[in-house]
Amino acid sequence: MELPLLVALREDGSLDPALAPALQNEDLLVLFRNMLLLRALDEKAINLQRSGRIGFYVPCTGQEAMEIGSGFALKEGDWIFPSYRDHGVALLRGYPLATLVGQLFGNASDAMKGRQMPNHWCDRSINLVSVSSPVATQLPQAVGAAYAAKLRGEKVAAIVYFGDGGSSTGAFHVAMNFAGVYRTPTVFFCGNNQYAISLPVSRQTASDSIARKADAYGFEGVRVDGNDVLAVTKVTRDALARAREGGGPTLIEAVTYRMGPHSTSDDPTRYRSEEEIAEWAKRDPVRRFTEYLQKAGVVDGVEAANRAEEAREEVLRAVKECEGAPPVPPESLVEDVYAEMPWHLIEQRKWLPHAEE
Amino acid sequence: MELPLLVALREDGSLDPALAPALQNEDLLVLFRNMLLLRALDEKAINLQRSGRIGFYVPCTGQEAMEIGSGFALKEGDWIFPSYRDHGVALLRGYPLATLVGQLFGNASDAMKGRQMPNHWCDRSINLVSVSSPVATQLPQAVGAAYAAKLRGEKVAAIVYFGDGGSSTGAFHVAMNFAGVYRTPTVFFCGNNQYAISLPVSRQTASDSIARKADAYGFEGVRVDGNDVLAVTKVTRDALARAREGGGPTLIEAVTYRMGPHSTSDDPTRYRSEEEIAEWAKRDPVRRFTEYLQKAGVVDGVEAANRAEEAREEVLRAVKECEGAPPVPPESLVEDVYAEMPWHLIEQRKWLPHAEE
Amino acid sequence: MPVMTLIQAINAALSGEMERNPAVVLLGEDIGNSGGVFRATEGLWERFGPERVMDTPLAEAGILGMAIGMALNGLRPVAEIQFADFIYPAFDQIVSELAKFRYRSAGQFPAPVVIRAPSGGGIGGGLYHSQSPEAYFVHTAGLTVVMPSTPADGKGLLVSAMRSPDPVIFLEPKALYRTAKGEVPEGEYDVPLGKAHTVREGTDVSVISYGAMVPVAEGAAAEAEKEGVSVEITDLRTLWPLDVEAVDRSVQKTGRAVVLHEAPRTCGFGAELATLVQERSFLHLKAPVARVTGFDTPFPYALEKIYLPDVRRTLDAVRGAVNF
């Protein structure tokens, strides 16, 4: 029996009241603003990469609803373990756009000292944990962070993001199993965007869904329309609330589509058809939510367009702010390996070019 | 919904015709003989260890039915990936008892040159793959071996043994997933003996069974009474036949109980009760099968006792044959690291004690 | 001072620090009601409860991944890997994550996890209960690698590890668990990381070692003395970051060095030690730095005693250095 796909924003533009979260207009506008910002950021960043101004970028175009909806469901104090494609949740949680953009440049405006490739953000102040490239390593970590909170009696949860490909890793299995055994307040959020680079999810697993896999660990899995920001908000809120109240973990599969390339290094025409792309374009989450807001009278067409334009300008301002920053100082190469610099790194500092002078 | 537990040999001693395999008396006697041999070997080997004549031993007492039943279901050409507790399948497949016992002594009578601890057998001639201690590493290997056979169009299957603890490893997950995706002729045989050393299966996973986990990989899982040699034979035969015919993998969970210690290094009184042990002793697979054979008129009480005595004598003969063998020659330390000995091992040969003379 | 075995000292370090610091939690396979396969955690489950002494499912990657998450969120997890040989399923978490968290987050997310793992041979454990994996971890930037050779150091170094701001791989020479006995200071007691210990002073040859090979070095030194050769023994205690001054000082005094470990030779930690010595003390050297190590083979079962460096091979190297 296939798991049902939960949808709030129906195709005809109406809402399923059972699956729509209780949101004020001002909440809807927060969702909207962040989705637009995310879309604008992706567009700009891809251009920056194409013109050689940044080295690399991972877009999430097409996945804005699952990013922003799930991010919106979080509360202060919750822990976030993102993958490289989850800048949406960072934005929503208030990670400054300029800090985010600075990381793309890897210069002195990068709060992480240019250490990592673009898309590898973090921010201790909002419990946004450092992204790493290896797929799914963050999953068991999210179980540990959640356990720590539970042990101290805090009512917070940890959410961890990963893709359909990530569900094949050993890390997924051990994390899900530990979460089930210790009933940690962990929400496993799988953005099933249909591909792991070139591999379609149908060849990633013979299971008929990712959500079903939760069964194997004794807790619930739900499938939600990942292009429906309202359903995602609702489902994630419920899962987080249950987690905070001691109800244990949940696996959420957000069914979505990566509309762009895997990264700026990828050429998706090698492995997928125009038709498929066109089919999913109809379900573009940003357009879908825009249409809903207009229908619901929250914004009109002009206002929607203006807000999109504002988002693009905001991104441009952030780029201006960061691009001219000086390069990362060479000394930083040997910092932060240990809390205190040991003798051998003090010696290796002499290898730095400036050290000759 | 809990998965049903398949039983052929009912508590009242009658057979469920749907689950009893078609076996001749002579087959039943093969099963019997091997179960007795296995029990006798465990008893003797534990004594050998207690008296310091071998260094270590892993008994499978209580699990003879799942060992011998599944082994009996195999055909020539099938591949076997055992764990350290699966000498039963080796015996059944015709691995000579003396070779098996020789390995316990780790002397010149050990076909594996004393390289590994006791219970780490292998035999190329019957596709019995080398056991290693790390839990569950053999699982993805069994997928690969099965794939190779399938690629060449051979109608053989691979069976891989592991425990309830093994189902928590990353190796389990990746193996199950690959097997599902490539539909390899692999039978995953989990001997759920209720414990991973001291950890009861209820704290190993929050799932209500191991068999259920197959769902997550798009193929079937079955739960069978692992103390019922007939049901195990039937279920394993079916799974192997399906595999050989291109029907893909199956996960079998044989529900059983480790009646003895985890190994000779273990003290099970630290973590389980007398009552529990007594409860499971009632389901002792060897006694259960003996009683069935008597009821069915295949053997009478005297014959059963004689056969048990013969098994013990056979073990004693094997021990006599092996125990006096000379030690492994020191040179063997540096052999078989590579196909040809490289310069550095030729140099290291000089470190051997005899090399001084 | 009470006399303890190494395993008792480890237990004392754990219980003392758990008592003092509620953030310390232990996790690992069979460490709870069974007290650990070597009994390192005996009594702690009863005393501190299953939430702080966690029996885990069988998955080292889960143990380490979970420990990292705990450390990020304010706990001080001490993960037990049942045998160092079983650390490899967690290798990705250690090498990709644990070692790099501080660096990649520019200091925002340190992950001070302690990994305890019984290491080395000597108990008839064959391929998979005998390995000495320290070189993998010394090669991995960001880790601190520690190995005690005495009960007092076992306690003191483990306490320091549990207070370190950096992740620590704490390798315990299982061969010494019950054979090493000695006085151990009571109460709060720590031995600083990064400081070697001169076990024995000498003037002719420096033997540099750690863990279960320290007693072998002592045996060889006693034999050498009979031949009129004076051996100085340095027990590194912390392998990395190394107490390089202690090594320099000893080698520059004697002019001869033998490095001794049971791990395989090639690309072992001995290679680093030998290279550092020749880099830093070249003009003092009267002979090449010699290595006494395990063989470049998997760890054998029946031939364990031959595999492991012993007094004979160590003495040969000492003589070789003197007679070069």
Added chain:
Amino acid sequence: MPVMTLIQAINAALSGEMERNPAVVLLGEDIGNSGGVFRATEGLWERFGPERVMDTPLAEAGILGMAIGMALNGLRPVAEIQFADFIYPAFDQIVSELAKFRYRSAGQFPAPVVIRAPSGGGIGGGLYHSQSPEAYFVHTAGLTVVMPSTPADGKGLLVSAMRSPDPVIFLEPKALYRTAKGEVPEGEYDVPLGKAHTVREGTDVSVISYGAMVPVAEGAAAEAEKEGVSVEITDLRTLWPLDVEAVDRSVQKTGRAVVLHEAPRTCGFGAELATLVQERSFLHLKAPVARVTGFDTPFPYALEKIYLPDVRRTLDAVRGAVNF
């Protein structure tokens, strides 16, 4: 002879051997219809079909575990790890299983798997697309570790790897994939494992290197020549088992050695090389063996060029050896 890039040569080796030997199968992430993220397997899926060019789910432990099982059962699997940095989830399969199968089965079960992995920096890949993990594998008994630096060697060594009776870790210097161009013999062509190549003869200093650092060594040698210093360069090609005679010969001729690699310094393969040199050629040495290596830090994104050894640092070491 056609001129090819390194990546084309790799592709040619794979396709030629698949043509000749039906037991050869490839498996890895994105190697099928997309041809691999570096295009090493371009065209092979179309030519040999999805059963021999297998796109796998995202699990390196599955890839390696499956490859081992295939090799046990008569195939010659070539596993691609998308970046060497992602080999760690498979570390247990490699270190516990692949490397030890022959030994533990007393020769009954060899497991001749080839693991191809793009290695090293130079493409702006940061922490996780730049690592050089060779030391972990050199330290692991039972593995053969290979790294080509030219297209011809890329083809010839990979063919030999696919015919080796032992498991081979075949590290490909990704920085050279498209920048290294050269003539590559057509048809069946192999370069024996275990034989180093003297890239340049010289008399004053021996530089020992491999992979993407060989061109750096050549740059430094050209500069040194201007200063009147004659540098000999040995490209190891097979890291382990090492062509120790080639190293001995060169160092005993020049009396000075510099080992050069981009992997982190401590316990890197350079430590083994330096140790072997001082063990075997002590009395020939006019200066300590110098190491030019990556830093003991994770691999940085923005400061990649500073992290990687370059002509400046190599030349400094050469000068240091000459002026010692």
